[in-house]
Amino acid sequence: MKELSSEKIEDKLKELRNQKPSSEWVNNARSEIYTFTKTNSSSQKILFFNILSMLKGRKKFLIPALLLFFTIVVASSGLLLYYFFGSQKKDLNLSYEEQQEIFKNILKNNSNNILAKNVGNTNAQNLSATDESASRDSVASSAKMSAPAYGGIVGSEYSYYYNKTETRRGNAISLCKAIDETSSYSPSYESYQYHNSDWTENHEKSITYSAEGELDSYYLSNQTSDSSTSYEYRGGSFAIKTITYYQAATSGSVDDLNVVPNAEDRVEINVDESVNNEITNYFGSDAKITSEVTENGKTYYVIEHSYVQDCNQPFYILLDSRVPVAEQESSPDNKTIVVEEWVEKDTFQLRRSKTYLESISEDNLLTEIVFTTEMSNVSFSEVADKFNFDYGVEIKEQVNDYRNYVENEKQDIVSYLTEENVQLLFIDGLTLDNIYASKIWTDRINSTNYYLDRNFYPSGERGDKMYEEMTQFSRFDSSTEAWYDEALVITNFSKLVGDIYQSVGINIHQSNKSADDLLKNYTYNPDNLEVADVSFMVNGVAVAAKKYTATYSYESMTTDEIYYKEGEASSSVGTMIAPDIAPCTEGTCTSTSSFYYLELNGFQYVIQLYETDEASLIFTSKTMQSDSEFIRSAIEEMYTKRSDVVKPTEPMPLY
Amino acid sequence: MDADEFITAFDNYHESIYRFVYYRLNQNKQIAEDLTSDIFLKAWEKRKKFNPAKSSLKTWLYTIARNSVIDIYRKKKKEINIEDINSDLIFSEEVNENNNLMNFLKAKLKLLNESEQELIILHYIEELEIKEVAVIIGKNYSATKVAINRALNKLKILVNK
Numbered sequence: 001m002k003e004l005s006s007e008k009i010e011d012k013l014k015e016l017r018n019q020k021p022s023s024e025w026v027n028n029a030r031s032e033i034y035t036f037t038k039t040n041s042s043s044q045k046i047l048f049f050n051i052l053s054m055l056k057g058r059k060k061f062l063i064p065a066l067l068l069f070f071t072i073v074v075a076s077s078g079l080l081l082y083y084f085f086g087s088q089k090k091d092l093n094l095s096y097e098e099q100q101e102i103f104k105n106i107l108k109n110n111s112n113n114i115l116a117k118n119v120g121n122t123n124a125q126n127l128s129a130t131d132e133s134a135s136r137d138s139v140a141s142s143a144k145m146s147a148p149a150y151g152g153i154v155g156s157e158y159s160y161y162y163n164k165t166e167t168r169r170g171n172a173i174s175l176c177k178a179i180d181e182t183s184s185y186s187p188s189y190e191s192y193q194y195h196n197s198d199w200t201e202n203h204e205k206s207i208t209y210s211a212e213g214e215l216d217s218y219y220l221s222n223q224t225s226d227s228s229t230s231y232e233y234r235g236g237s238f239a240i241k242t243i244t245y246y247q248a249a250t251s252g253s254v255d256d257l258n259v260v261p262n263a264e265d266r267v268e269i270n271v272d273e274s275v276n277n278e279i280t281n282y283f284g285s286d287a288k289i290t291s292e293v294t295e296n297g298k299t300y301y302v303i304e305h306s307y308v309q310d311c312n313q314p315f316y317i318l319l320d321s322r323v324p325v326a327e328q329e330s331s332p333d334n335k336t337i338v339v340e341e342w343v344e345k346d347t348f349q350l351r352r353s354k355t356y357l358e359s360i361s362e363d364n365l366l367t368e369i370v371f372t373t374e375m376s377n378v379s380f381s382e383v384a385d386k387f388n389f390d391y392g393v394e395i396k397e398q399v400n401d402y403r404n405y406v407e408n409e410k411q412d413i414v415s416y417l418t419e420e421n422v423q424l425l426f427i428d429g430l431t432l433d434n435i436y437a438s439k440i441w442t443d444r445i446n447s448t449n450y451y452l453d454r455n456f457y458p459s460g461e462r463g464d465k466m467y468e469e470m471t472q473f474s475r476f477d478s479s480t481e482a483w484y485d486e487a488l489v490i491t492n493f494s495k496l497v498g499d500i501y502q503s504v505g506i507n508i509h510q511s512n513k514s515a516d517d518l519l520k521n522y523t524y525n526p527d528n529l530e531v532a533d534v535s536f537m538v539n540g541v542a543v544a545a546k547k548y549t550a551t552y553s554y555e556s557m558t559t560d561e562i563y564y565k566e567g568e569a570s571s572s573v574g575t576m577i578a579p580d581i582a583p584c585t586e587g588t589c590t591s592t593s594s595f596y597y598l599e600l601n602g603f604q605y606v607i608q609l610y611e612t613d614e615a616s617l618i619f620t621s622k623t624m625q626s627d628s629e630f631i632r633s634a635i636e637e638m639y640t641k642r643s644d645v646v647k648p649t650e651p652m653p654l655y
Numbered sequence: 656m657d658a659d660e661f662i663t664a665f666d667n668y669h670e671s672i673y674r675f676v677y678y679r680l681n682q683n684k685q686i687a688e689d690l691t692s693d694i695f696l697k698a699w700e701k702r703k704k705f706n707p708a709k710s711s712l713k714t715w716l717y718t719i720a721r722n723s724v725i726d727i728y729r730k731k732k733k734e735i736n737i738e739d740i741n742s743d744l745i746f747s748e749e750v751n752e753n754n755n756l757m758n759f760l761k762a763k764l765k766l767l768n769e770s771e772q773e774l775i776i777l778h779y780i781e782e783l784e785i786k787e788v789a790v791i792i793g794k795n796y797s798a799t800k801v802a803i804n805r806a807l808n809k810l811k812i813l814v815n816k
Contacts, residue, residue, distance in 0.1 A: 037699050
């Protein structure tokens with residue numbers, strides 16, 4: 001078989017997501033859990049309080065994004081029915097092909113911002129994003145190493161769009177909490193978009209306002225294939241300007257780790273099928289053009305569809321919650337939401353969208369969204385003034401430069417090793433696989449945490465609230481605390497001997513902890529822990545070390561050797577690399593995990609071996625002061641070696 | 656967390672949790688389904704311990720799933736017999752090349768040790784971010800990143816050897 005590259009393997013691994021449980025199991029399990037939870041809720045209130053706390057932070061943070069999402073989703077995925085007395089209505093019975101053709105034209109004649117079903121925020125750059133990253137803020141979105149992809153399969157007829165949506169809440173809004181919450185924030189939204197013919201140049205500005213007309217969020221992005229410049233502003237004393245330089249698409253250099261599939265790897269796309277998928281994605285699977293209505297001299301297609309919504313659904317999972325009626329499990333809080341959209345027949349532009357609870361009537365109206373759209377085919381110079389930053393406040397600039405990302409990362413590591421005079425241990429016969437310095441990442445995070453600067457928000461009570469919401473956002477804290485205080489430097493060495501992948505991990509600490517205390521973090525509550533004196537040769541001299549052998553007891557599992565490949569380490573226990581565990585088929589079994597500890601010149605080393613004999617290890621200590629060329633060369637070799645395996649280290653995301 | 660919110664969590668995450676368990680437990684559909692049910696029932700019972708300040712609901716559920724898998728590895732469960740452990744894989748051979756490749760990859764995935772398997776599953780199959788994986792497996796970010804790289808490297812060697 002042709003050798004598979006790492007990228008190919010990664011792609012194929014993603015396809016393993018197709019593995020799903022049987023629908024029968026899902027039905028049964030859901031039913032079981034439903035019964036179990038309904039009859040076993042004694043401590044419901046306590047945790048509910050916790051959830052509320054969590055939702056409070058998230059909700060408030062995500063509110064602007066989710067309102068926009070909701071606005072866009074509702075607008076794009078259903079039908080518009082506009083009851084207007086005196087209007088002329090003609091029922092339609094279009095064929096599937098006729099209907100698809102109209103849908104296709106709607107895709108062509110409305111901006112992505114209006115139509116994109118999965119856009120989670122006003123700043124979304126990659127409109128295909130469907131996971132939670134889509135609702136992250138602009139910096140996280142902009143911190144991409146490659147230029148984002150724009151455009152859909154159907155494509156757009158125009159180069160410039162201006163959109164405005166205004167949301168009105170209807171009589172029934174209080175009957176569906178989930179929609180009530182999403183529609184209560186930032187009811188007004190404006191966006192400007194421009195792209196050139198091949199979508200290599202994209203400009204976008206989006207602004208949201210509160211019901212009182214105050215600025216909620218502002219985002220401006222001017223992007224070319226090489227770089228992007230974005231501005232983010234929340235009404236405070238300063239705005240953030242982020243310049244991102246993307247790495248080149250193809251250069252063949254070590255720096256270029258973008259995957260360009262070769263001809264054999266390319267997937268033939270069935271265009272018709274893709275278009276249909278895109279239509280379904282935007283309009284929903286049961287969308288139907290039901291009628292034409294003529295009002296004030298203009299004729300509109302009226303499109304209708306419905307979906308099921310759990311009206312008590314927590315706000316933060318609303319994004320994933322829209323389920324076609326046919327596929328929805330029964331639940332007391334599940335309500336059918338009927339959506340009507342009106343699309344102007346001549347222009348195929350979306351003009352109005354209404355959502356109703358259960359059935360169409362003014363009493364059941366949840367929301368009404370009115371769209372204003374202007375579009376044209378213009379050159380950028382004609383609309384360039386729309387894409388200037390609009391506020392005369394201080395601008396703080398940050399740069400994400402991925403053009404020489406690998407080189408920069410190398411330099412960061414070398415600088416850190418130099419400044420801290422970290423003493424590395426190299427191993428005869430093994431080559432450096434990885435080297436990470438935690439401080440580099442903490443510095444990067446700290447340089448971009450302007451969201452936690454009170455001055456980023458307006459003065460006064462409203463700004464206090466916005467700031468509080470952001471500081472409560474839990475993921476920020478959890479992203480930093482887990483690894484902040486860990487090893488200074490983590491190194492890995494390896495060599496391939498036949499089919500055996502031998503490797504050694506060395507974590508370098510400089511802590512006030514004793515060896516025993518430090519090793520507690522590695523051995524993780526073993527059933528038994530033995531400590532033995534050993535020694536290693538370091539720079540030709542025997543250095544005293546300790547070997548910590550943690551033993552874990554477990555009952556035998558199976559004789560199936562697939563579980564434990566014979567002779568191979570296999571355990572989830574431990575915190576460094578997989579510890580040793582022997583195949584065990586009968587009775588009570590034990591597994592062991594060994595770590596070595598030694599100290600040198602004030603540094604603490606925790607070492608773990610994998611398929612490697614401890615007696616074979618001969619260490620040499622190196623510092624940048626004494627062995628600069630050696631270390632630089634090893635790092636250079638490491639990057640060269642792993643360039644086909646590992647993508648450049650990502651910038652640490654903010655959230 | 657009230658019952659309705661929990662049901663919603665089930666709706667949103669059962670496929671991910673199932674997949675994690677499926678690939679960690681020798682790709683056996685029956686066992687994976689049974690354990691996934693257990694995991695959600697366990698999560699409901701432990702809901703008081705969920706601290707949203709420490710992890711998201713998703714990573715919390717993955718953590719419970721991970722611990723449940725470890726429990727199985729460490730403590731033989733009577734209801735799982737040898738036959739149950741047989742992989743679905745041998746029954747799902749397909750003739751087309753892509754499926755052969757997928758099955759080949761799934762077989763190789765099983766040759767990784769447990770830690771490596773879960774890293775590959777969480778990061779490459781479930782597409783969790785490194786920091787999310789770090790929370791689930793209780794390691795720091797850098798160590799997790801290193802371990803993920805190692806696991807992919809090893810998988811590549813296994814696939815191509």
